[in-house]
Amino acid sequence: MAEDWLADVRKYVADADENVVSAIVKYLGIALRNRDSSLVSFSDTKETDRVRENFLKKKLGLTDDDATLDAAIAGVGERMKEDRTKNRVTVYYLLAQHFGLLTLFGGAAGAAGAAAGLAAAGGLDGDSGKDDDSSAVPLAAAGPAGASAIPAAAAPPPADPAPTAASPQTAYSSDDGEKSGGMGWLPWLLLLLALAALLFFGLRYCSKQDAAVAPATDETAISETVAPADTATAPVAAVPEGAGVVAADREGKPMLTVYFDTGKSEVSNDLTTAASAVKAYLDSNPAATLAVSGYNDPTGNAAANAELSKNRAQSVKAALEKLGFPADKVVLEKPAETTTTGTDNSAARRVEITVKG
Numbered sequence: 494m495a496e497d498w499l500a501d502v503r504k505y506v507a508d509a510d511e512n513v514v515s516a517i518v519k520y521l522g523i524a525l526r527n528r529d530s531s532l533v534s535f536s537d538t539k540e541t542d543r544v545r546e547n548f549l550k551k552k553l554g555l556t557d558d559d560a561t562l563d564a565a566i567a568g569v570g571e572r573m574k575e576d577r578t579k580n581r582v583t584v585y586y587l588l589a590q591h592f593g594l595l596t597l598f599g600g601a602a603g604a605a606g607a608a609a610g611l612a613a614a615g616g617l618d619g620d621s622g623k624d625d626d627s628s629a630v631p632l633a634a635a636g637p638a639g640a641s642a643i644p645a646a647a648a649p650p651p652a653d654p655a656p657t658a659a660s661p662q663t664a665y666s667s668d669d670g671e672k673s674g675g676m677g678w679l680p681w682l683l684l685l686l687a688l689a690a691l692l693f694f695g696l697r698y699c700s701k702q703d704a705a706v707a708p709a710t711d712e713t714a715i716s717e718t719v720a721p722a723d724t725a726t727a728p729v730a731a732v733p734e735g736a737g738v739v740a741a742d743r744e745g746k747p748m749l750t751v752y753f754d755t756g757k758s759e760v761s762n763d764l765t766t767a768a769s770a771v772k773a774y775l776d777s778n779p780a781a782t783l784a785v786s787g788y789n790d791p792t793g794n795a796a797a798n799a800e801l802s803k804n805r806a807q808s809v810k811a812a813l814e815k816l817g818f819p820a821d822k823v824v825l826e827k828p829a830e831t832t833t834t835g836t837d838n839s840a841a842r843r844v845e846i847t848v849k850g
Contacts, residue, residue, distance in 0.1 A: 496525075496531075496580075498514050498517075498518055498580065498582040498583070499511055499514045499515075501580050501582065501583050502514050502582065502583045502586045502587075504576070504583075505572065505573070505583065505587060506586065506587070506590065509586065510595065510599075510600045512598075512599045512600065513586065513589070513595050513598040513599055513600040514582060514586060516598035516599050517582050517585050517586060517589075517598055518582055520552070520585075520598070521581060521582065521585075524581070525581070525582070530581070531580060531581050531582075532578060532579055532580060532581060533570075533579050533580075533581050533584045534579075535566070535567070535570030535573075535579065541563065541566050541567075541570075544566055544584070544588075545559065545562045545563060545566060548585055548588065549562050549565075549566075549588065549592075550562070552597070553588075553589065553592060553594050553597065555592060565588060565591050565592070566588065568591070569584055569587045569588055569591070572587065573587075732752060732837065732839050732840040733752050733839070734839055735752070735753070735754040735755075735839070736752060736753055736754050736757070736759065736760075736761040737751075737752045737761050737763055738750070738751050738752070738761055738763040738764050738767040739752070739767075740767045740770060743847060743848075746774065746781075746847075746848040747770045747771045747774050747848060748771075748845065748846060748847045748848065749764070749767055749768065749771060749845075749846040750843050750844070750845050750846070751764060751805075751809050751843060751844045751845075751846065752839065752840075752842060752843050753805055753842045753843065753844075754842075755790075755838075755842065756801065758801065758804040758805045758807075758808045759808065760808050760809055760812045764809075764812055764813075764816070765816060768813065768816050768818075771783070771846065771848070772816070772817065772818065774848060775818070775822060775848075778848075778850070780850050781822075781848050781849065781850045782821075782822050782823070782824055782848075782849045782850055783813070783818065783822055783823045783824065783846055783847070783848060783849070784824055784826040784845075784846070784847050784848075784849050785806050785809050785810050785813075785823060785824065785825050785826060785844060785845075785846055786806060786825075786826050786827065786828045786844065786845050786847075787801075787802035787803055787804075787805040787806030787809075787827075787828075787831060787843075787844045788802055788805075788828065788831050788832070788833050788841060788842070788843050788844070788845070789801050789802045789805075789831055789832055789833070789841060789842060790832070790833065790838035790839075790841035790842050791832050791833070791834045791838075791841065792838065795832075798831065798832060799831060802831040803827075805842075805843075805844050806825050806827075806844050807825065808844075809844045809846065810823045810825060813846070824849075
């Protein structure tokens with residue numbers, strides 16, 4: 494240790510338990526690395542309030558009223574008034590001894606230490622709230638000689654050892670307010686990361702269930718590269734694994750989505766049947782035309798993808814003309830972005846046939 498905490502404690506408690514002092518040092522952790530935070534200023538009410546709330550209540554688990562706890566703190570301050578440097582380790586040791594709770598830091602469970610602390614505190618009678626008789630010796634009178642120098646007659650009747658259940662925390666957790674650093678935040682950080690991971694994977698699972706789309710991969714020589722998603726034209730019907738045709742309505746007009754195998758531009762024979770509803774609509778609406786737009790998935794070479802999207806659109810136009818659609822009614826329309834992201838690759842490899850007018 495950079496400072497001999499045990500020697501400082503033994504100025505007041507000659508037989509101070511070295512293991513208890515070490516446990517208190519570990520409890521305080523990083524707070525002892527800074528000179529200011531390693532000392533207690535009894536003239537600063539904010540400081541003594543922190544000692545009461547963080548150490549006496551939270552660490553020691555005391556439920557006494559504030560007046561009783563403040564009196565104990567003041568008693569320790571009076572006892573150490575001649576000491577220019579009131580080390581936090583020594584203050585905490587004396588307070589734990591006063592309340593008979595050195596066992597929380599691995600000390601002996603005997604009542605003698607608690608009785609000596611009570612006598613040194615000026616005769617406070619624990620839970621009863623009554624003053625002890627006039628034979629009690631105040632903390633200030635004990636001085637650096639320690640509680641062990643107080644005659645046995647001056648101590649009140651021994652109290653039962655404090656139950657270990659009184660401690661809501663372990664000896665190695667530091668909750669000493671703004672004065673203490675330590676690693677007390679680490680469990681909370683790990684918990685937050687775990688919750689974030691659960692939320693991420695949960696949302697991802699739900700998204701896959703809602704889409705009802707089977708994953709697919711492009712593993713052929715011709716593959717396609719990443720580009721921003723074209724969410725406005727993404728199909729909503731079930732998507733085939735490879736080549737196929739899906740019919741749907743858009744704004745009350747029929748539309749077709751022709752899907753392709755990876756790296757291919759051959760049109761599925763399903764177009765023959767699926768195109769009948771579109772043909773009927775054009776026959777009933779002579780002013781209407783068809784816009785044919787090709788797309789690709791986001792894997793592979795960008796130049797090859799652009800050419801592939803164009804070839805797919807041309808193949809669909811040629812297939813429609815073979816089915817009796819007038820050539821001047823089928824217009825190739827290049828989309829602003831041919832590469833589709835944010836969806837399954839099977840859904841991205843497509844040509845959309847939409848009615849215009």
